[in-house]
Amino acid sequence: MTLALGPAVLGAVLPGGWGQAAGAAFSYLRTARPIPAPQPGERPLLRLEGKAQALTLTRSQLLALPTVRYATRHAQLGRTFTYEGVPLRDLARLGGFAGQDMRLHASNGYVTTIAARDYGAAPIMLAHTANGRPIPTLDKGPLTVVLPPDERRFPRSQYGSAWVWFVERISPAP
Ligand SMILES: Nc1nc2c(c(=O)[nH]1)N[C@H]1C(S)=C(S)[C@@H](COP(=O)(O)O)O[C@H]1N2
Ligand SMILES: [Mo]
Numbered sequence: 001m002t003l004a005l006g007p008a009v010l011g012a013v014l015p016g017g018w019g020q021a022a023g024a025a026f027s028y029l030r031t032a033r034p035i036p037a038p039q040p041g042e043r044p045l046l047r048l049e050g051k052a053q054a055l056t057l058t059r060s061q062l063l064a065l066p067t068v069r070y071a072t073r074h075a076q077l078g079r080t081f082t083y084e085g086v087p088l089r090d091l092a093r094l095g096g097f098a099g100q101d102m103r104l105h106a107s108n109g110y111v112t113t114i115a116a117r118d119y120g121a122a123p124i125m126l127a128h129t130a131n132g133r134p135i136p137t138l139d140k141g142p143l144t145v146v147l148p149p150d151e152r153r154f155p156r157s158q159y160g161s162a163w164v165w166f167v168e169r170i171s172p173a174p
Contacts, residue, residue: 024121062086081139088114126167
């Protein structure tokens with residue numbers, strides 16, 4: 001079953017405390033706001049396959065989810081951007097699979113898994129905005145995973161595969 005998120009659905013899918021820190025305290029730019037109905041003509045960017053149901057989210061809906069912002073050097077582009085996006089931990093909560101490893105599927109067929117111990121302890125994000133603007137395809141948007149600038153915890157030599165670009169679907173790892 002797929003639900004197109006509208007305000008009426010949200011009360012049902014959002015458990016209390018969602019968007020608040022449980023575990024490591026992330027510094028949020030914004031906490032969760034009511035998720036709006038999709039704007040006319042807006043296309044879904046992300047399909048979040050939850051435990052019980054799947055949600056599709058447009059850009060305006062993603063913007064209403066808990067948001068973090070930090071600057072980090074993109075592992076493949078080699079340039080530094082100030083990114084804004086939704087922590088993977090909050091997406092896992094929204095999908096009802098908090099604490100479970102996350103599978104990320106890209107539109108070019110690439111698939112990888114990010115461990116719950118990684119996304120639970122650090123604000124690895126699904127970025128939708130770079131330097132205040134939607135992320136263009138050339139910069140690996142519209143949705144691209146970025147990791148905090150912590151070379152000791154997330155060395156690029158080991159975490160290159162986590163920098164998934166063109167993300168279109170997220171599910172719990174089987
Ligand atoms: N969408 C998408 N993201 C991806 C990949 C891919 O093939 N498609 N490869 C991953 C892997 S395994 C690594 S090591 C890096 C590779 O980046 P590079 O090809 O620029 O070195 O991107 C990661 N993100
Ligand atoms: Mo890789």
